[in-house]
Structures are given as structure tokens and as C-alpha cells.
Amino acid sequence: MDFNDSPEEAAFRIEVRTWLEANAPKKVDTKKMSEPEILKLAKAWQATKAADRFTCMTWPEALGGRGATPIQNVIYNQEESKFDVPRGFFDIGLGMCVPTVMAFANDETKQRFVAPAVRGEEIWCQLFSEPSAGSDVAGLRTRAVKDGDDWVINGQKVWTSGAHYCDFGILLVRTNLDVPKHKGLTMFWIDMKDPGVEVRPIHQMSGGSNFNEVYFTDLRVNDSQRLGAVGEGWKVALVTLMNERLAVGGSTGPNYAEIMALARSTVTEDGNALSNDAFREKLADWYVQAEGLKLTRFRTMTALSRGQTPGPESSIGKIISANQLQDLSNSAIELEDQFGIITDTAIAPLEAAFQQSLMWAPGLRIAGGTDEILKNIIAERVLGLPGDVRVDKDVAFKDMPTGR
């Protein structure tokens, strides 16, 4: 029971650290930079990583990787996280989309796309979710109709991260209404710059716009852009989604340390709010949860380092972190009392970090699997409990009852 690297791991960690010290770009203040400017830096850094094969490390050498072990990948990420390098633009593309292309596209297509994606020259997005198909992705309605060698696509996707700066995407569509929903789907790769594709940002309740709606109007794609067989789209999508958990999750926002600081700085009649027993008990609970999550990740890493594959227990992470963030943020603003309503970053404590996370937390409880779906996953895939009654298994999609 220890936290030490194996000798091999330790050696690799030193190699990584040395390389990062030599190659990681200098820290720059991105606060005032535009997204395109930050993206430019990110692409440069990705190219540097690709050149020395410190990205897609677990992929085979032929595809730009170095056949690294999962734990080596974790070690790299741990070390990189100590450097202030631009992040987040390539995770979904290289984590979910390109592996799907690699698994189902013909050699020519792989030749064309894998290398530029690894070098960060081209970015990919994932186009699955729809307004009427969230938790139930396979219920999607975007239609593709065969027309000669082409398919003509009409419909809408939603919650697409980075669609506005992506060059290509993998798109899941319905090609057959007369079979049950899972059997009528087909996957394609598409050019996001095609005039048949329109990207609109989604205005979130938190104010920001981290996601997009993507509309398709008579988008023509050649049958050669098909990934997997016609009607096999769901099987292809599962390969993509397998990796989703790696892409999403992790607590974002203030934690027990920040709210402890807030309490210490909040004056009360008898000193400061940190002396309140009710607050202290909550603080202990938040600490125990947060530490529990961190230490659970260590257990996952241990499984990796022992060559085992960690199970879906990682689903625990988001349920806990998202709900704790909402609870902790709300406790913080109630701690500020009347003052807690203020969101002016110049006036509110910690630059209104708690007010911002209060408005962001509801999204965290939904994105990448709602609390309810994640609990289903734990119940069914971890505990092996039976699935719920399914009334949609054998019904032709066109005959399925629908609401909004």
C-alpha cells in the first residue's frame, strides 16, 4: 500500500519531466486572449508533442503513437498538468473521434486524416446528441437518405463541443425508419466547413456558451465517408462512447479549501464563520468526499499500473463532484448571507468563484450522463442488476411514441 512508482514508471516520469522542462512553452496569461489566439498556441504545442510522440502515446508507432502503457499515459498527464500549457482542444477528437475513424475507415481515409489530427493541424468533433435524443442517444432523428453515391443529410445535433473551430466531425444519423431504433443508424465522417453545415452557439443558463447546436441542410456526403456498414452505426458509436468517460468529468470549481478560506475571512459576532460547528461538519464531509474521489483515482491508476482495466466505477466521480459543487457553492453564498447575491467579480469574495460555480454546477450534473443515467450504469454494469423494462427494443423507429 504505497504511492510510489515502479522503477520503470519512475524512469519514464523522469524522461517525461525532462522533456517537458525542455519543450513546454512559457506560461502566458490567456485571460485576455481570444479563443483563436489561444487555439493557435494550442496547435503549436500539440505539434511539438506529436513530433516527439508525447501525444496519443498508447497508439501504435505506425499511427504516430509510441505503444505506451495506460499508466505511462497517466504519468505524462500528471507531469504535464504541472505546466501551464494550453489544453482541451484535442481531447474529444483524439480521444473519441479519430480512434473511431482508425477502427472503421479504409486505409486511404486513415492515411489522409490520422497524422494531421495527431499533429493538431485538424480538429475533430463528435455529433451524436440531439434535442430529442439526450440520455437516449439512439433515439436520434437526423435523417440520411441515399441519393446515387451520396447521402443527403437533414437534421440537428446539439451540445457539440468546439463545433465552431473543428475541421471534421463524426456524425451519427438515421438511415432506416422501419427497423428498431438501434438497427437504423449509420456513421459518417463529415467536413464541418461544408455549406450544408451551420454551427450556432448555445446560450447556457450560466451565461457562457461552451457548446453548439449544429444544423444540417441537404448536406451531401459521399458513401465513401461512411464509417462501418449501413445500419451498423450504433456498434460504431459504442466504440466512440467507450472512451467518453476519459474525456468528461472531474470537479471544476472551488472546493473545501476555498470555502474554508471564505469562512475564515467571514466575520461573525464571535470571531469568524469557521468556528461554526455546523459549517465544520459540512467541511469535514466535503473533505472526505473530495479526498475519497482523489484516492479512488489512485486505485484506478493502480489497476492500470498492474495491467488491469479499471471498470465503470469511475462513473462515481461526476455524481459526487457535480453534486458537491452545487451544495458547496450554495453553502458558500449562504455563508456570505445577503452579500451572496452579488456576482460582480470585483466585489464578491474570491472573484465570485462560488456564484459562478453555483450557475455551472447544474450543467455538470447533466453533461456526459445525468446523475440518473450514471446511477443506472453503476447499478447495471458494476453491480450487475437487470436493466429497466424496455418497450423500444422491437418497435420500428417510425412507430415509437415521441413527445417534444
Next chain:
Amino acid sequence: MDFNDSPEEAAFRIEVRTWLEANAPKKVDTKKMSEPEILKLAKAWQATKAADRFTCMTWPEALGGRGATPIQNVIYNQEESKFDVPRGFFDIGLGMCVPTVMAFANDETKQRFVAPAVRGEEIWCQLFSEPSAGSDVAGLRTRAVKDGDDWVINGQKVWTSGAHYCDFGILLVRTNLDVPKHKGLTMFWIDMKDPGVEVRPIHQMSGGSNFNEVYFTDLRVNDSQRLGAVGEGWKVALVTLMNERLAVGGSTGPNYAEIMALARSTVTEDGNALSNDAFREKLADWYVQAEGLKLTRFRTMTALSRGQTPGPESSIGKIISANQLQDLSNSAIELEDQFGIITDTAIAPLEAAFQQSLMWAPGLRIAGGTDEILKNIIAERVLGLPGDVRVDKDVAFKDMPTGR
């Protein structure tokens, strides 16, 4: 918005109080008395009430009642609760069983049974639940097979209150295995003293035995003891169960006032445990819940007094009171710290009231509808949400999958 009686209600309250002062038996310490001794007192008091029609008050005069309004009934119970009279032996019989007999039996049977039950000379119990049919009562397996003019009954019931002192019972059995479960049931009244009936007490996790198992071995009942048509047993049972909510529920055990007293008497380094903010916040929550329940009952009474029928919102009561009792009891023993383990009534604070309620609370969360079933009831009957998918509606009972 007030708590006052209408003039009619006030007048009736005075009438009731006057009668109670004149007729209620003197307070006796039942702690050291045996159940039969207490039952004797209870029967005497019931006879007194019946003589002046202060029981079954809402029933028509012809059946021993006085055609009272529901609110008059409530007023009587409020006033009687101020007197220390023996209680609880007749609630299920007169509240659930005899009304069923009145609704479905022939005149001869009614003549024979109603009056003695009202006078407390004969007590009735309800025989529905079975080991394999709890939340799903209609899944019961006790069989009745026709044999000439008789039915021969074999099987087992469970959780029967008072079966050991009851004279008669209403028994729901399966008379047809070849139809869906709700359609194969029939109701009978039976003589609990028949040699074909064996009563065994259930040993509860709390130590006590408030309920019984009842076994039927070749119990013969004449077809004239049938209540309602063959196969119509479920319809009959619904009439019985309609009244169940009145019979069950209500918090039993220590509440916020007792735990507040415990905290005040628990010495800490800086005074007593009542000064702990964490405890104080919990105390406020318990008070708000308990008051909320009490006041919700006032709203129900208001509906009654306005001649409206209160809805199943009374299901709220037990969910809250049972879970609060478990939480409050546990907080109390944790407040006592190491000492909380002790259940010796001579040593533990408040004669171990909290330790006893800790062991009783789990039963309260289950008896008369589990938390989960009650939430289904609220969701479906109060909020009008759809029922869950039912796979048992059209399957012959003998073909239904079963477990233990």
C-alpha cells in the same frame, strides 16, 4: 386562516368532552398488566362508547353509528386522546374489516356480526399480506379449492396485527390460477378459532412481537362465508384498503423536544451539547418537519370540516415521520457518544427511548407501505404521473415469474 371550531363543531366538542369526563375510565398503570388484562379493560370501554354511540360515529344509526360527519369523528378522537383510555384493539376491525363485511355480506351475516363488533365483544383482523406478497398484495398464493358447498384453504399470511386475540378475520385467497393475478382472488370471512387456523407471533428485529404469521391447513369455510363474487376478491380488498391510511401512520417515539432535552443534559467541555451549532441546525430541521406534519393534518381537517375529501397527500406523513425517527434516534445515540450503545432502561438516558426507537424505526419505514411504495402513490395518485411498466397485467398467475 384560524384554528377555531365552527359554532356547530364547538358545541359538539363540548358535548364530547362532557361525556368523556362523565364516562372515561380512571387512569390505570397498564405497564405491569398482561395483554389479556388490558384487553378486558379495552372491551369494557368500547362497550361504554358503543352504548352512547361514540364509536363508529360516521356509520348510520341502524348499524350502531350516529351518522356523524368526518370532522365530528376527528373532534371526538382529539378529545379522547386527552384521556388515558385503552386503545388500538378495535381500529383495524372496525376501521377496515367490518365495513367490508357491511358492504359485501348478506343481511343475515351483517345481523350476526356488526353489533357485537361495535360493542367490542368480537374483534376482527385483516388477512391479506403474505411472505411472497408484500408491496404486491395481489401476488398472494394462499389457495382456496372448492369442495361441494365448502372451500378448502391452505397457505400462509403474515404481518397480521392482533391475530392471536381476534375472533374473526377477512381473508383474501386465490381461487383461480389460470387468470391474471388480480382476477383470480376471492374474499371470505373466517373464524380465527377454527382448528385449521394456527397463529404464530413474529419475532421482530426490535425484539418485540407486534405481528403474527397465520397458517391455514385444510381450513374449511362454507361458501356462505364468501364476501363478494368468486374472482372479485381484489375489488373487495380495495374497499378494505381504502381505509388503511387512517389505521396506520403517525410518528411513534421521541421527537425534537426529547432530543433537545437530551442535548441540554449532555455535558461538554464548553457547557452542554445544545450549544453545538451543528446540533442546533438539525434540531431546527426536525422541528420544521414535525410542525409541518402537524399543520398538514390541520389542513386535512379543514378539508374535512368543509365537506371535502382529503387526498392521498396524507401519505406524506409516514415517509417523513419514519425517516425522521430513524435519523433523530441515531443522532441521539451519537450525541451520547460511547454511552449510546447502552439499552439498559435503568441506565440509558430517557429510559433508552432513543435506542428503542432506533430499532423500531426501520419497521415504520416498511409497515403499511414502504417509503418507495408511498412515493409511487404520491407520484401517481397525487401528481398524476403514469404508472410503471406492468408486465403482470395479462399473464395467468401460474405463468408469472417468481423468486423466493
Next chain:
Amino acid sequence: MNFDYSDDQKFLKNEARKFLDGNCTSAHVRKVLDNADLSYDADLWKGVGAQGWLGAAIPEEHGGLGLGRVELCAIAEELGRACAPIPFASTVYFLAEALMLAGSDAQKAKWLPKIAAGDLIGAFATSEGPGVVNAANLQAHVSGGKLTGVKIPVTDGDIADLVVVLANEGGKPGLFLVELAGAGVTRETLKTLDPTRSVAKISFSGAAAERLGDAGEGFALTEAVFDRAAVLLAFEQLGGSDRCLEMAKDYAMDRYAFGRTIASYQAIKHKLADIYVKNELARSNAYFGAWALNVGAAELPIAAAAARVASSEAFWFASKENVQTHGGMGFTWAVDCHLYYRRSRQLALVAGAPKVWKERLVQQLERRNAA
């Protein structure tokens, strides 16, 4: 036993709903939400005045309708349900109640008619920074009838004509009336969690201040005003909580996943049942508060605390689980869920956070035991 609205009160409540259904739709609320320069909906404010709601509980001698507080609670419930973007609470629950509680005959005669007529917007200013203001850290002070100090946040402070301010005078805490149009007042509108309700920072530098109530009673009077406001705010919270339950139910019934409405899944059914239970317990506690406020019962402090605690937590739970029930749609700006999520925070903080009220509730229990 008559523990519910009377038929007349139900009629009034229905009329209020009809009026707000027409004059306070989501579009009206969003007009204030999306326009940083709009502090409130002036048309709605006029309309509410014309309905006589501002003077509902003000005696007829002072130009009001002289109705009871229960009638005001009925109106408050509908305002909360509609998420009304107007300074009703600041003007009616805080300022008018403060005047009726502690005002001199002259002060009542001068201000109450203006409130009833809709000619005046009020505010109530106690906070000066993060945490609860108390005798030890209260900075604002009055000398020679002039007020100096900074109050932040002051709900509706940027649009108010008259504000009640908690300040020390000769070391004694008191409440003071300050006309904001006068000299020595600078105000700044602040960004908040609920842009449909306006909040300001007000700096006083020698502004003319007239004492309201007795010297030294500043904190006691503030608590008494908060008790009254807490009951009325609880009904706005109830209206909001019930609206959230309706929204969640309507969406769930109409949203399909895996071939059936999500309202048929136990996870959703039990979530909505949990909301219902909290809302009903809150309603019962709020009714008791309404009774205590209406008859001026000695139980008001504990009744107000129980009503505020129950309603604040019910609205928080209902508003956040309403978002959750709506899934991704609930997280969008376009769907109304966040209007109630924001308002639930505004109402929970404006008269002091629930934790403060839990402490006050327990202090009342201790007094009751001591007595």
C-alpha cells in the same frame, strides 16, 4: 378548524393569477433579465399598483384596502409563481411593514398613502459586507440627523425613493428613513445572481436621516421587520416551488426516452414526489406564519423562522431538481428553469440566509422552554 385560504381569499388569489398570466409572462420577466439597463418592469409595477395590491394590507385611513395579511400572502404566492420582476417585496414587505410596525403617526400619514398609491418605491438596508451585520461590526452611523456609511447589497436600492437604514446614533443602533433623491447619496447598480431583481450599493455621506422607532432598538426592530417579511417572502417562495414542480411534471410527461415518457421512470417519479413533499410541508409552515402575522400572535418569531426555513429549502430543492428533470434543455438560457433557480437564491438571501433563521428558531425554542 379553518386552516386554509377562505373562499374570498381564493377568489382574490385567482384574480391575481389571471392578472399576472396576462401581465407577467416569461417574456416580461426576460425583458428585465436580458436588459442590463432595466431594473424592473415599470408597466407591471403600475398595473400592480392599479390592482391595489401595494396597499392591500395598509389601513384604509392611510389609503390602503385594509385587507388582512393573509390576503397579502395570497398575492405574494402569485407574484412568486410568476417570478415578478418588480420591487414589491422591498416596498410592501419591508418598507410598509417597517412603517406600520415602528412609524410615528406623522411618518405613517406621510408615507403609507404614497406606497398604497404606487407613487413610491422602498428599500431596506442592513448589510455592509459578507456575513451577517451585527452590533460589533455595524459601521453606518448618524449624527446631527446626517447618515454616513456604505450599505451593500440593497435590494432595489438603485430605484428606491425611500430606504430604511440600520445605523448607529450616539452608539445606539436604530432604524432611519432616508430619502434617496436627497443630497449625500450615491448609488451603483450591481450584477447579481438574479438580474430580474435589482440590487445596489449605496454610499451615504451626510444624507438627511430621520429615525424610525426608538433609539437603541435598531436590531430588535430589524428582526421584527424580518419576521413579517419572512412570512410574506415564504409565500413567494411557495409560489415558485409549486411552479417548478408543474414545469418539471409537464416536461417529464412530454419527454420520451427509451420509448416511453420519462415521467414513467421511478427516478423521476420519486424526485417529483420529494419536491411535492417538501412543498407541502413548507406550505403548512407558511400558513401558520400567515396566521401568526395576521393576528399578531406571540408565536410570530418561531412561525416566521419555520416558514422561512421550510420555504427556502423547498424552493432551492424544487428549482435545482427542475433543471435536472429538464436535462440539457434545463441548462439553456432559453428555457425558464434558471429564472426560478436564480429567484430561489434571491429570496433565500434577501432577508438573511436560512442558517441564520435556524439559529433564531432554536433560540425561540429555548425561550419557550425557559418560559
Next chain:
Amino acid sequence: MNFDYSDDQKFLKNEARKFLDGNCTSAHVRKVLDNADLSYDADLWKGVGAQGWLGAAIPEEHGGLGLGRVELCAIAEELGRACAPIPFASTVYFLAEALMLAGSDAQKAKWLPKIAAGDLIGAFATSEGPGVVNAANLQAHVSGGKLTGVKIPVTDGDIADLVVVLANEGGKPGLFLVELAGAGVTRETLKTLDPTRSVAKISFSGAAAERLGDAGEGFALTEAVFDRAAVLLAFEQLGGSDRCLEMAKDYAMDRYAFGRTIASYQAIKHKLADIYVKNELARSNAYFGAWALNVGAAELPIAAAAARVASSEAFWFASKENVQTHGGMGFTWAVDCHLYYRRSRQLALVAGAPKVWKERLVQQLERRNAA
């Protein structure tokens, strides 16, 4: 990164489970539960001794196996899973740890071998009444090597040979070793929530007492011993929590309502998922505690507090929702659910209630910040 049992430790854990599957069935536990005269299962106690578990963490020089604390944690997890009715915790987690922590060479040499050999049952006595004993209310006192006072409750006090007692000597709190066979000791077995673990009231009137550790260090040493015991107890709690999840799952899979297994209902599925999540977070915190205890890390106090808080609440939740999942059957004496419901309370109280540990955890956080 090696944050899990090693293969050797897993092997030991498996062996322990095999042994307990045979020697500590529900029937063994119920023998103690249903027989008021039985304080523990003597055969199982002998067997556990023969397995060497009592001396697992005791150095070889003192007759133990000299294994690490992690090995002891693995054994503890299995004992908790089996709901073992023996004085293992009192003897090993409390007495042996206290001796190894504060004992003189002579004291270690005298007592540790007896513990390892299974010739001695221990106990640890701090409490004197409801609430947490503290410097202000500690009554037991030693003078001239004689102990006077009453300790209640003392887990396994009625069967123990040697007890560690917290008492004042010349106004200085200290720990003292008292042999219970000696003069001046009267004991009374008490009824408790968990009859499978024995508890006594011990009255000392001039019993011979020998100090363990330095004078004045009584409370500090007690906390240090509790830190060690808390980690080991956390593993018993984990074993119990996981067993409850298994029981609930097995019953739900096999129980049918409305034509299908209740394990297919979301209300049950999410309940079990909630149990799983709490158990896993508790396990991770317990592992950290095991690491800190094993290497004697400075983080032990906060790691022990986190492990105790997480495991106590996980076991409480798992044990009560296991009863609920079993429905009526779960409320019967005949079904094993209540064995774990009772044990969850015994383990949560025996080293002080979770609320006490939450306070200690926050104090550690404050020190960390100060440092």
C-alpha cells in the same frame, strides 16, 4: 502507484475469508446474540488465535508475526464482513496498539506475547457517562498506584483480563494498566444495541494501576490510540458495508413484485448504487488510513479521521437501506439484516461518534493551514 492490497495481502485476506466462512457463520453470531450469558464465541476466539491473527502486527520479538498494519487491515475487513462476535478490536486495535505506542520495554515484554498467544483479552476504558469524556469531567483518579472510579461503557470489560484506563493522577491525566482479576474491581455486564459484542460497567475501588506512558499525556495518548484503532475499525466497517450491499443485491434479484424482480426497479437500483458509491469512497479513505498507519506517517490523524467518518456513514447507510431493501423480511429477527444494523452502531460508537471525528478532522485541516 500501488494503492491497493498486494497479492500476498490478497492471499491472506482470502485465507481469512475461508476460515471465517467455516468458523463464523450467521449461526455462530446468533449463538452469542440469542444467549444473554454468552459474551463472545470462545471457540472462534481460540481459532483466531491459532491463525496468528492476534499477533499479526506484533513484532516477532514479542511473539507476533511481525506483519504490517495493512495485513491487519485485511484481516479486520474479513472480521467485519463476518460480524465476528469476539473481543478482537478491544484486544488488538486498542490494547496491543496502546502497548506498542506507549508501553515501556518491560510492559511490552510482559503483555504483548500473551496477546499474540491468545492468552489475554484486553479492553480500553475512557467513557464515564453520556457524551465525550474531557479534562473537565474526568472523575477516575489514581493515587498511590490505586485506581478509583467508574468506567461505563467498557467494551469487552466483562471478559477482559487487562484494561487500559484513562484517569487523573495528581491532577495529571494519564493512561493506566489494570489487571481485572485483581482486588478492587467489580463489573456488571450491560444490555446494548449489539448483543454480539459485550459491554460492561466497571467500578474500581482502589484497584492496582500501573501507568502506561507519560504522566499528563492521558488525553493525547488516548487520541493517538483512537487514531490507530479508527483505521482498523474502518476496515471492519468496510467489510460490513460491502456485505450489506451483497445481501441487498442478492435479495432484490430473487424477490419479485408486480411480475418482475425488484432489482429491476430504479428505486432499488439507485439505492444500491448510492450504497456502492459511499462504500467505494469509504474504501479509498480507509486505504489512505492504512498507508498512514503502516508507515507511521504524519498524516495519520487526518487520514484516520477521514477513514472513520467515511466508513461509519457508509456502514450506517448500507445497513439501514439493506433492511429497507428486504422489506418486511428485513425487519424480522430471523433475517440477518439487523446483525449488521446493530454492528454498524457498535463500530460507530466504540471509538467515539463520527461527529467527534469530523471536529478532529477540521482541527487537522486548520493545523495544516497554520503550518
